[in-house]
Amino acid sequence: MISVKLRDWYQKNKRDLPWRKTDDPYIIWISEIMLQQTRVAQGYDYFLRFTERFPDVRSLAEAPEDEVMKHWEGLGYYSRARNLHVTAKRIVEEFGGIFPSDYETVLSLKGIGEYTAAAIVSISWNKPYAVVDGNVYRVLSRLFGVETPIDTGKGKKEFAELAAHIMDVKHAGEHNQALMEFGALYCIPRNPDCESCIFADRCLAYAKGNVSQLPVKQGKTKVRHRYFYYFHILSGRDTFLNRRGKGDIWEGLYEFPLIETDRKMDFVEIEQTAAFRQLFSGSLHLEINSTLTDVKHVLSHQILHAVFFQIRLDCIGEGMEDYLRIPSGNLDDYAFPRLLHIYLEKIKGNLAK
Ligand code: SF4
Structure with a gap:
């Protein structure tokens, strides 16, 4: 039986990870959200820091959003951190701080999809819900020789049924973890x-010799190119930040004043844009200190091409009124996306001067 073999393999080979040693739904939830799209090696330290500061639902619910974002800084996919915070508050307000154990209720929580809901209820309460993540798609497609593309409705349905079919319901949590771990490690x-x-002896892809072609994916998502021109403005010992709003990447994170264009431009062209005139309206004695060009940052479905201008201004005009003015030495108090960190790392040491 597949499940018995898998669980046996799992017991001998599983990694020694903190979220594997608990059935606390809060910990399972944080680890599942944090480790989606993130390698365990990278996510591990984040997980420890996050759960040390927010050890339970209540501490997360009561934390300021900026602090939650700061603990997520650098991980990417920032809407996940915001959703964790929203959901923690809801669990406290609606369920008295007790994590719900019913699958449908868990699924109704913000930021929790079918995969995460199944992982939480199966691992925490051994409920018979099969998880299907990227690792599971790979193992099942190969083991059963399924060539239906995994990014289609038909494929999703077929794999969900297959995953449910091979599950040993008496050991749902262990089975799910074993299947995911087998895909991740073997x-x-x-x-x-x-x-x-x-x-x-029973893997169809191995028998047919098409292991490397599975799982099948149908379409490639179109990639969008964006051109970001950042202005790190220094005035005396201060600098200026913008907190990103809703409806785009990096909601709630901080950045320098930004002009975005849909094509590459040089400084002379940018100076002529309405956005530039607006940003520096009323400001005097603009002097470019340094420039960092061609910083490329790849996100899922987007490629950002960034240029950073460090600019000194003697007199700040009304164009800067909507920005947050902070001492340059306090930049560490704010959560920035990784793209900004690339720049900040390069200029480290010059900021507090
Ligand atoms: S035989 Fe190869 S392809 Fe098949 S399950 Fe094992 S490792 Fe995966």
Whole structure:
């Protein structure tokens, strides 16, 4: 039976990770959200810092949003951190701080989709909900030779049914973790060691020799190119920040005043834009200190091309009124997206002078 073999493999090979040693739904939830799209090696320290500062739902609910974002800073996918915060508040307000155990209720929480809901209720309460993540798609498509594209409605349905079918409902939580771990550690995307695999005698992809072609994906999502021109403005010992709003990447994070264009421009062209005139209206004695060009930052479905201008201004005009004015030495108190950190790392040491 597949599940028995898997769980046996899991017991011998599972990684020693803090969220594998608990059935606390709060911890499972944080780890699942934090580790989506993030390698365990990268997410591990974040997880420890986050759960040390916010050890339970109540401490997360009561924290200021800026502090939650600061603990997420650098991980990307910032809407996840905001959703964690919103959901923690809801759990406190609506459920008295007790994490709900019913699948449908868990699924109704902001930021929790079918995958995470299944992971939480199966791992915490052993409820028979099968998880299907990228690792599970890979293992199942290969083991059963399924060539239906995983990014189609038909594929999603087929894989969900298959995942439910092979689950041993008496060991739902362990089975789910075993399947995910097997995909993460053994049935890896490139060159898995099929010869020594516990499923070598029954894996259809191995038998057919098409392991590397599975799972199948149908379409490639179009990538959008964006051009960001940042102005790190220094006036005396102060600098200026903007807190990003709703409806775009990095909601709630901070950045320098930004002009975005849909094509590459040089400084002379940018100076002629309405956005530039607006930003520096009323300001005097603009002097460019330094420039960092061609900083490329890849997000899912977007490529950002950034240029940073460090500018000294003697006299600040009304164009800067909407920005937050802070001492340059306090930049560390704010949560920035990784793109800004690339720049800040480069100029480190010059800021507090
Ligand atoms: S035989 Fe290879 S492809 Fe099949 S399950 Fe094992 S590692 Fe994956």
